[in-house]
Amino acid sequence: MKDASEHKVPYELIAKYLANEADAAEKQQLLAWMAEHEEVFEELLQIWELAEGAGQQPAVDTGAAWNQLQNRLKGQPPTGIQQDQTRAGQRPLWRIMRLVAAVLLLALLGASLWWLLPGTANELQQLASGEEVRELQLPDGSRVSLNAHSKLSYPARFQPDQRLVKLEGEAFFEVEADPDRPFVVEATQLRVKVLGTSFQVSALPTADTLSVVVESGQVEVEVMPQQQQGRKQSARLLQPGQQLRYVASSQQLLPVAPPNPNYLFWKTGELRLRGMRLQEAVNTLEKLFHTSISLDAALNDCRVSTGFDPGARIDYVLETLARTMKFELIKEADGYRLQATAASCR
Missing domain, CATH: 3.55.50.30 (Phage tail protein beta-alpha-beta fold)
Known part of the structure; x- marks a missing residue:
């Protein structure tokens, strides 16, 4: 089952519909989203049940709830529920506020409790390349080429606010764009943050020099705070075709111009x-x-x-x-x- 954090859930549109303020076009938009994300809808109901105390109430019938919400969007009367006697288009204010609050709470739960479901974000995966170059697709769709004698650690599911991986060795990343969740690589003494781009990080455990080369997009590079030892260094922004080298012994971030054209030889x-x-x-x-x-x-x-x-x-x-x-x-x-x-x- 895919978690809700991996999808763009239209909470505002749902709230607008529940408040009886959605027009026909917005109802069709919500119906189209539901048709493509039935699993997400079911997962949100499970999260809601978890928050309410699953052991104290009957289990949610996700199939019935799904059909009922679809029928309402299509203009059909709900089954098994007494019709609201309030004149159409005029729900009491307290009910509107309760429905909107429920949706907002559901959105909050979807962001904060999703890791309690099977396949949690705390389950770290590790890939060690051994003697060969290895290819890997991460949970968000980003792709990684891992050079020989390198190791990558990553969660089974990324957190809602960032996509964090840890690298020992050398790897080339092709990152799926997601403005709401930056992609972060921690490589021994460097921290590299991007939104959507392709770049290489070289951070061999025994090497004094670490490097980052950008092929496309923008990359922000900074020395990890615990490595700065009182020597504060600002983050550096790299553009395509630029390389930055960090010398651990002198704690210096140095630009390299131009990068060696063979930096991807191990991959290509x-x-x-x-x-x-x-x-x-x-x-x-x-x-x-x-x-x-x-x-x-x-x-x-x-x-x-x-x-x-x-x-x-x-x-x-x-x-x-x-x-x-x-x-x-x-x-x-x-x-x-x-x-x-x-x-x-x-």
């Missing part, structure tokens, strides 16, 4: 080296392929002019660079060595 397998200095390309390859590459200083400023298809292996990449840039590639026990020749970089 696409290697982007064209136009880089060879020194920068070697540093990138060492990080992406977890290997050691020794570079002759004479090759540092040579520019890479070759592109690679997704999934290219490190041996193929280095052999291609050696052939096009005319340097000698030497395979060593602990990695590779790139040695300049007289024809290098010409």
Whole structure:
């Protein structure tokens, strides 16, 4: 059963109808909503019964209540209930206020008691990726790509006021927009808050440097209060194409411009080296392929002019660079060595 907090319940429209103030178009709007959200209606009745004390009163017949409310919206008389003797369109003020108060209370209960039903928000789920990249869809429809050796914790149901997840490692998020419930990622020492966007967070438990890269939308990044140690830092707002790096040892938030184009290599397998200095390309390859590459200083400023298809292996990449840039590639026990020749970089 889906909980009411995951849907936009038209409490004001329900209250207007119960107060006999809804016009024909509004009645049709409410009827259309009910047709698509029967489970939500039943859940609201269960929450109401829970608040009233389910053990002291007969169980709510949700099927009968559902049919009765539909009949009333269609203009048919309710079954099993005596007709109101008050002239149509003129309900006593006390009754209108009671009905509106009931709906408002139901809305409050829907926001505050929904986790008491089966499948509570307190049930934390955990996904550990192990040796592979894992894909996950969260309860709100947001999607997560979790890099190898990473872990994500999230609730079975998100709270009504926010969608909080906790990350150890590296992940790319594609967040479903919901202005009423910001999406929050807590990653060791950083807190990242968004409404609807796509971005990457890198927060390896043993790393001194954490980073956030934004692909679309806006992202707010701040150092978690318990990590600031008396050094108050304002939250930073990132736009698409921007990256922010946090150095834990110095407690500094530093902009990175421009971000390394290979920050999503672990997810897409696409290697982007064209136009880089060879020194920068070697540093990138060492990080992406977890290997050691020794570079002759004479090759540092040579520019890479070759592109690679997704999934290219490190041996193929280095052999291609050696052939096009005319340097000698030497395979060593602990990695590779790139040695300049007289024809290098010409």
